[in-house]
Amino acid sequence: xxxxxxxxxxxxxxxxxxxxxxxxxxxxxxxxxxxxxxxxxxxxxxxxxxxxxxxxxxxxxxxxxxxxxxxxxxxxxxxxxxxxxxxxxxxxxxxxxxxxxxxxxxxxxxxxxxxxxxxxxxxxxxxxxxxxxxxxxxxxxxxxxxx
Numbered sequence: 001x002x003x004x005x006x007x008x009x010x011x012x013x014x015x016x017x018x019x020x021x022x023x024x025x026x027x028x029x030x031x032x033x034x035x036x037x038x039x040x041x042x043x044x045x046x047x048x049x050x051x052x053x054x055x056x057x058x059x060x061x062x063x064x065x066x067x068x069x070x071x072x073x074x075x076x077x078x079x080x081x082x083x084x085x086x087x088x089x090x091x092x093x094x095x096x097x098x099x100x101x102x103x104x105x106x107x108x109x110x111x112x113x114x115x116x117x118x119x120x121x122x123x124x125x126x127x128x129x130x131x132x133x134x135x136x137x138x139x140x141x142x143x144x145x146x147x
Contacts, residue, residue, distance in 0.1 A: 005030055012039070015115045019046045025103075028110040036106040038115075042067065046096040051136075051143045056109030058086045065100020069093070078102075091144075114139040 005026060013024040019042070026037035042065065050070070060069070062078040069076045069084060070093045078084060086092050104111075117135070125131050136143065 013112065013116065015119050017118075019043050019048075022115055024112040024115070027112045028106070029113075033110055034108060036109060036112045038104045038106070038111060040102050040104055042096040042100045042102065044097065044099040046094070046099065048094040049143055050091055050093040051141055052091045053088050053109065053140045054142065055088055056111075056140045057088060057107040058092075058109075059105040059107070060084050060086070061103040061105075063101040063103060065096060065098055067094055067096040067100055067102065070095075109140055111139065114141070 007023075007025050011023070013027070015022045015024075021041040021043070023039040024036070025039050026035060028034070028036040046067075060067070060078060061083045062080055064080055067078045069078060069086075072091055076084060106112075121135075125135075133143075
């Protein structure tokens with residue numbers, strides 16, 4: 001990054017999905033893919049399926065509400081002001097029943113580009129399981145395979 005990057009409240013690339021509303025506050029394009037910062041408003045009933053990353057580290061900082069993070073050995077309830085770092089190769093799943101707001105830092109990930117490309121996909125692409133698995137892997141997101 002060669003210059004200051006000032007992003008005001010309510011600004012940044014804006015992706016409003018069924019389960020959450022994301023603003024990109026720092027793009028991985030500005031950090032050579034090293035960092036990405038997302039402000040995420042989680043809608044009631046938010047559920048992120050069990051997955052892991054081979055390279056990417058995720059850091060969650062809860063601003064409002066509560067989010068349940070389930071790991072293999074324990075479940076943690078994140079509350080406002082709580083932070084958790086999820087290193088690569090750790091399976092995790094997130095649920096936010098009442099809705100909330102958080103900041104997520106992605107280290108060595110291009111989650112902002114994932115959101116950008118996701119927003120341009122067609123229903124045909126979404127319904128193609130093989131395509132979606134390949135697409136997610138392109139961004140270091142690996143869900144459990146169904147038996």
